[in-house]
Amino acid sequence: MDIHIEDVARSTGVSTATVSRALRNLPGVGEETKKRVLDTAQALGYNPSPTASSLASGRTHSIGLVQPDMSRWFFGKILESSERTLREAGYDALVYSLPDYLGPVRQRFDPTVLKGKVDGIIVLSLFFDPEEERQLRSLGVPVVFVSVQQPGFDFVGIDDEETAARACRHLITMGHKHIGHLSGQTNDKCPVAPTQRRRVGWLNTLRRFRLESAPELDEAVTIMTASNGYLATQRLLARRPDITAILSSSDEMAMGAMQAIHEMGLTVGRDISIIGIDGHDLSPAFGLTTMAQPVSQEGICAAKLVLNHIEHPAQPRTEVYPTTLAEHRSVGPAPRP
Amino acid sequence: MDIHIEDVARSTGVSTATVSRALRNLPGVGEETKKRVLDTAQALGYNPSPTASSLASGRTHSIGLVQPDMSRWFFGKILESSERTLREAGYDALVYSLPDYLGPVRQRFDPTVLKGKVDGIIVLSLFFDPEEERQLRSLGVPVVFVSVQQPGFDFVGIDDEETAARACRHLITMGHKHIGHLSGQTNDKCPVAPTQRRRVGWLNTLRRFRLESAPELDEAVTIMTASNGYLATQRLLARRPDITAILSSSDEMAMGAMQAIHEMGLTVGRDISIIGIDGHDLSPAFGLTTMAQPVSQEGICAAKLVLNHIEHPAQPRTEVYPTTLAEHRSVGPAPRP
């Protein structure tokens, strides 16, 4: 009952080779022949079998999207824009979530599960150890890393250190002297996570302005969720009640921090100021001032890079996007002592 | 350089048929033979070509996940739990985002893009018109609908009307008499969206308690985002300043509503109470009281249903999950006039 390429060939009175070429708009088919093939295919409602054409051509027209957790805003946002870009180009998006991606020990990822299934890969916020990297390369398809830079591969992201530094300067400009920091932890596989670079940006800025930069001003969580930010803020403020401003390495953590501050009977933006990083869609509703990154653009860029490398192999490229201060009510002037 | 089934067969001294059977643990292979095949395959590092096996078997071991927008919390959460369930069962997740999924006219979706690519489909929050449904059925694979029920198909979701009714009763219990509603619009393809059922639950409850239920207490938005909730709330409260409580058809809208209330100089939970529906991960941080649905469980259930139908075709099933009131600070007693 299904229409196959042979049916189209017979109906048109040509060979399957010609049908195949005409349908894919390859050169070497007469204009008139091509038109007849297209019309017949249309009339019969012919859809080429994707598996058959993959097996024969060696191309799957799928891109693998490897990431930690789709339910987190940042990943969902990137996936969304990447997927649309891929689809417009005729590619499918195969998503893979990694288990236990954070914490001190991350589970090993075996890229072999992608073998033969994708023509390219986009990896979000993950750093691969040498063994994983070896297996990844053995797949023989282009790979683009987003957020976390893997040496020797394409990268799309922001300047984490500079972004955190600007966030910190904003707090300093508002008169704050005791500025805490909420950071994430690294794990065995990822020694240079964005959260560490952001921490450096915060620390260096404090030093440059000759403000206190004691380790106890920094509080690290495992996964940068709102609830972990909430708990971390309680610990931080219990330890250092003199803190008047907090720089959070992520917006979601910052949102949890705002809750903690509120529950302490303090007012965010008056008693304690807080600034996040990411530009979460809900930050305006939260009133959270943040350093926004152009997340959708990064997702589109990653998709374009990987597609481009499929057609034209090239040297790894690095695309760094600018971040912008999005002011809301969570940052105010430092309170008078 | 790649290892193929023939290499394994030759090395083991058996036929490719035996290798194929042994590797898939099919009956009819001697224990000892099977072990030798497995060892050889392991030693050679053999990975069967997924495209070849798909073409030969007619099974893709992929499930299509069709949804409006991965960057929205609810969809990301469902996708995340579905994907993990599918992967554990050895299936890949192919995601598709629909353009223009809301608003008065939704773009038509042609399920044919999934033809030959998936063994089953999960559809989130979408209702298909007769033509789309026809094309969907012609794919010949099981389909599970989540959130929006499509007659004749599997369904996983909640009792929207009852959930909204309980949310409304909670407000009434707190003494509120003038209760507004934030709802979403339907479109040409979806006459019975959850948002409409929730609206009915709100309306019927008001009537049952003989409270005012004028149309002007309801404000509808196109897409139920925080920013639309923000604007809708401004309109609603400008029109009816006597409202003391709002039931929002989604948490994200409710978050925007809280921002609007705050900016009017009012305090959420004191001057105006608000309750949402969904159980958004950020609702505790927001202090938003909500009727929580077990989103991850729903995603897991959808995956299990579709996998089950692949093996055992069966009558459509309907799985309705309970919702629970999650109290935070956005709902308080009605203020004395």
Next chain:
DNA sequence: CTGAAAGCGCTTACAG
């Protein structure tokens, strides 16, 4: 329990 062989439905040198 095992194997030879056809077949899944395309694509792609190769020849003309």
Next chain:
DNA sequence: CTGAAAGCGCTTACAG
């Protein structure tokens, strides 16, 4: 510009 035919790498009746 077009076609005959091999080939992509598996799976699956069928026969023994």
